[in-house]
Amino acid sequence: MKLVTLIRLEFFKQKKGWVWLFLLVIPAGTTLAMFLDFSIRYDYLLKTARPGYSSWDLLLLENHRVLGWGMFLPMFIGIIFALLYQVEDSQNNWKQMLSLPVRHEGVYVSKFLTGLLLSAILILLNMLGLVLVGYVMDFPETVEWSSYLTYAGKQLLMVLAIAAIHNWFSSFFKNMIIPIVIGFAGVILSSIVIFQFPEGAKFFPYAFVFMVDGLVNQEFKELLTSSVILLLVSIIAGMWQFKRKDVL
């Protein structure tokens, strides 16, 4: 069974599923929030901005730090993975799925890659929402596509670890609420770690996205190394556990 077929099936299973509504509602909310923020505070933000920052840079920073997109994204990703697994757990479809000629590893990796693709869509929609706000606010500068695409790309790299970890959690816990609560707790803890123990943030995957805002990110390489290492460890450990799990 080809991995591509399994990924397509994952999307097929999500037809009419909650995940699409989630992917639309969250970026719509951030777009609306940023629009309100800039409608009210645009002049103030321009006045207090660091020299050299354009309106687009300010919009990006407001989204990432003030609105807290960088802080909450790991939790959103946790919810995406919980929804992906819930479709199997709700009617115990695992016994049907795994009685078919499919490799456990293939099923596990296809869930991970589908979750990652959905996360990419979420990140992209948030970014496009920001561009829309810029257009509606009629920013004097032209849109900085390269910096916005870099912002989206870096976020995707920073969520690799958290995606792998939540793929594992969601496969392990039958109750979808548990990984979501863990994701929420991770977000709360990350705010403590980032501001109280910034050195430790390099090792705390829930903090990775917040640390890389697309503008100021000297620690990007270090964080990328941590993200990739945690990705590999979580994928291997999660797959091992998934393969050994009794399907009751």
Added chain:
Amino acid sequence: MTYIIETTNLTKKFGKFLAVNQVNLQVPKGGIYGFLGPNGAGKSTTIRMLLGLIRETKGEVRVFGQSIKKDRLDILRRVGSMVESPSYYGHLTAFENLEITRRILGADKSEIIRVLEIVKLTDVKNKVVKKFSLGMKQRLGIAQALLGKPELLILDEPTNGLDPSGIIEIRELIKRLPKEFGITVLISSHILSEMELMATHVGIISRGKLLFQGTMDDLRKKQKAQIQLEAEPKNEVESYFTEIGIPFTNDRRFIYLDPSLGPAKINRELIMNGYDVHQMMMKEHSLEEIFLEITGKEEIA
């Protein structure tokens, strides 16, 4: 005899609980094997091990002569199954549910139409499954199992939740499978009468142990006859039998004797000795009673 499924000392422990205890299952090719046992006897756990859903603690499973540990994918390509309650994606239609299985099996699209017709769900193929009745969901589960023309069908309690007409329909369908399609069927149930009507072979499991395995005829041979006697005064009749050395068993109302003693002779002797004989008949154990006897013995032990 060729066995499609063979297990050797198959054992499963959940912590300290021994769910399946050294089971040696032998399912012959081309028949319907009824896997019987009371609820919680270990039927579903055994079936899950046959499909590689649960790892055995000890022992071995061989299907089509191949090991489920080493050749899981090869085996599962030839097996259709429904384990306990049917699994389905409730927000998808019956057709879409079957489409998922079809794509994994790489079967032709016409297969969906074929299995929908077999289980008589063609008219509701575009209805979301969460709106199905339990019986319809059960039939969808069977359709999923039949998709891809498997050589072996494993059905765990497939008539659960079906109404009497649904049970008859499924029974007739299962009976057709070996004859028309050459499919070997392993079907589990806790109802012997249901198995009696369709199984060619039977295995009885209780408390994780396989207590009987053989053909349905082998099981029927256990239906030994007895003389059932109602005579009065009962205590005195029993004392009389003891006195003259006739072995018997009893319950509150009847006395049971070996038929080789000759009912006419016993009857004559009782009357000649002044006892009232109200009724005397030859009684055969029903299969239900044999089943209860087999599983009951184990529970007492």
